[in-house]
Amino acid sequence: MSIRLAWRKSLNVVMLSLTGLCAAITVSALFFILGYLMWNGGKDLSWSFFTHLPAPVGEEGGGMANAIVGSLKLLFLATIFGVPIGLLGGVYLAEFGGRTMPFLVRYTADLMNGVPSIVMGIFAYALVVMPMHHFSTLAGGIALGIMVIPTVLRNTESFLRDVPRSLREGSFALGANKWRMIASVVLPAASRGILTGVLLALARVAGETAPLIFTAFGNRYWSPGWNQPTSSLPVVIYTYATGPYEDWHRQAWAAGLVLLGLVLVTNILVRAFLTRGTAYERT
Amino acid sequence: MATTPNAAAPSDFTAHPQTLQRRKVGADDIAHLITLIAAATLLLLAVLLVYQLWVLSGEARSKFGWRFFLTSTWDPVAGEFGALPFIYGTLVTSAVALLIAVPLGVGGAIFLAELAPPRLSSSLTFVSDLLAAVPSVIYGLLGVFLLVPVMRTTIQPALKATLGFLPLFKGPSYGIGFLTAGIVLAIMIVPFVLSVSREVLLAVPRDQREAALGLGATKWESTWKVVVPAARIGIFGSVFLALARALGETMAVTMVIGNNPKIAASLFSPGYSIASVLANEFSEATGNLYLSALIELGLVLFLLTFVLNGLARLLILVTTARGSGVLPT
Helix, strand or coil: CCHHHHHHHHHHHHHHHHHHHHHHHHHHHHHHHHHHHHHHHHHHCCHHHHHCCECCCCCCCECCHHHHHHHHHHHHHHHHHHHHHHHHHHHHHHHCCCCHHHHHHHHHHHHHHHCCHHHHHHHHHHHHHHHHCCCCHHHHHHHHHHHHHHHHHHHHHHHHHCCCHHHHHHHHHCCCCHHHHHHHHHHHHHHHHHHHHHHHHHHHHHCCCHHHHCCCCCCCCCCCCCCCCCCCHHHHHHHHHHCCCHHHHHHHHHHHHHHHHHHHHHHHHHHHHHHCCCHHHHC | CCCCCHHHCCHHHHCCHHHHHHHHHHHHHHHHHHHHHHHHHHHHHHHHHHHHHHHHCHHHHHHHCCHHHHCCCEECCCCEECCHHHHHHHHHHHHHHHHHHHHHHHHHHHHHHHHCCHHHHHHHHHHHHHHHHCCHHHHHHHHHHHHHHHHHHHHHHHHHHHHCCCHHHCCCCCCCCHHHHHHHHHHHHHHHHHHHHHHHHHCCCHHHHHHHHHCCCCHHHHHHHHHHHHCHHHHHHHHHHHHHHHHHCCHHHHHHCCCCCCCCCCCCCCCCCHHHHHHHHHHHCCCHHHHHHHHHHHHHHHHHHHHHHHHHHHHHHHHCCCCCCCCCC
8 A cells, every 4th residue: 555545545534533523513512501501500490480570689589480471472472473474475475476576575584584683673673662762572572573574484485385286286176266275275284384484483583682682671570561671581691691690690590591491492392393294194 | 367267166156257257366366465465564674674774873874974984982972983893893703703613514514414324414413403593692601601711711821822922812811802702603603504514515416426436536535625616605605604693693792702892903802793782782872873873883784794695695506506495594
């Protein structure tokens, strides 16, 4: 074996192992993050964390019930504002539409998807907070809702496009007109994919902090109705982690564990649900 | 309506084919209109976003002009606003992040696309996708309590001892600063580089690999000299996409960068980024000029990510014939 060949072969082995190392480092980051959060946050996770309001500054204990409820309210608003527009827009792209309009919408959706979340916060601030002159749950919900639209729209479109042509032809052959075909054949056939898209989009905005800082703001108490500033899990984690108190830091770890748990469990369940068989068996 | 078979309609309708036709067309038109309105809403929102950013930043734009980007005084009390330290911080942290994330991500993608058995490859990609879903505030949390102390006590002194002759690695070790923010960003964007690069590598035709191997190339040579060059435009695309993410990333950076508007050659120095100054000062900005200067920063960030995303999508589209709907979100 010549020296050159030996060199090439050893280079081969070294470089290929290096690529394996790169993959291993990347992937292990997730397990590391998860493990570290469990180790740090797990011990401070108690029942009162879920049921109590934050304790006054300087006092030990308390919980984040208001932040959890606040996050749920914000997600509810995001669903109300974002999902219908994304869903119907996706139907438009896949089923109606001419030449220019779908191109424009698709391009805009991809663009909006890439807009930094803090800029979306400014947008919601300008749209809602400035006219109303105060921070509110509504403003936060709208910020998250706008962020949900592009993802839901593109997802809906791609799952609708995957519905086999024969199903559409079948429903036309039975005398259905186009909207009937869409509403009772195509949408149900794609419903599983569309639902996963919606859930993934919501899981993504559930962890967003930046657009909430100056829309939903924060609140150490319950936020009744939709018109007042509200606390939310991501913002509380940010405030507590950067705050000066030891007790706050412990609570931030616990809240981080809850948030990460929710996001990861949703992602895993939804993706598993999506890959388990095709959606068309039922129709 | 050519597909709607009139002849198959029930007989009581055939007496009034005209009304039947009109009724059906009407329903379809309404459905068309409703979905069109939804799609148009998105367009409207995008236009409104640009409009608001432009109009609300008007005061700062007319007062400072281009000087806004070239001066480095940020003094809300005196009404002097220069964005240079923030732009500098954003660019430096993103550059550090890319330097770390691109080799890691592309290397990992090569392993997943070329070497790993399909099952392993898809489950590792799944984990990487999950990593991309971790909220940014969680990265910030780990950054503050884990990375910052390690940087202060171990990594920064070690870098100073070995590479301290470079101006990049001089100065006191605070733990926070450009380098720490760059490392956190790197961990956050690796999954994007990895999954998009893997897609474009997998899109390279199998024949090319076989031809290279058939000519006696080793596995690494066929990968590095044939497959990677064939996919390079798409890999550039994934890098631009990751860069756009890094530029706009807010929370994790805000928590570890030090929040101090200064320009320093040392990576150990605390700094500031566009997104973090928005996160920190927006809700307490008093006065129209202050707010308008912050919104102009938002506009800058928007334009930067807009251009980069557009470029990235174009490059990825060129390499994968699969269309534009496959990007991770």
